[in-house]
Amino acid sequence: xxxxxxxxxxxxxxxxxxxxxxxxxxxxxxxxxxxxxxxxxxxxxxxxxxxxxxxxxxxxxxxxxxxxxxxxxxxxxxxxxxxxxxxxxxxxxxxxxxx
Numbered sequence: 001x002x003x004x005x006x007x008x009x010x011x012x013x014x015x016x017x018x019x020x021x022x023x024x025x026x027x028x029x030x031x032x033x034x035x036x037x038x039x040x041x042x043x044x045x046x047x048x049x050x051x052x053x054x055x056x057x058x059x060x061x062x063x064x065x066x067x068x069x070x071x072x073x074x075x076x077x078x079x080x081x082x083x084x085x086x087x088x089x090x091x092x093x094x095x096x097x098x099x
Contacts, residue, residue: 052068056075061075062075
């Protein structure tokens, strides 16, 4: 049996979730969001990996680890795999002016 829809009681302002789930006060599950994204051609895992790879190429491993909440021993191989040169990042930071 496949359920087609769900009734919602209340107004959108009552719900804090961008994607409200079927249970009141709970968000839509990861698996269901993934299914919806796949239907419109978005591949979350592939896009996430691409974003992480790009970030690893642009940030020093120490900052990458801190920002993402991963261990430095995880961030260093990511940076090496992406051939990241964080000297450009350091130069950019040094040119910033404080206001």
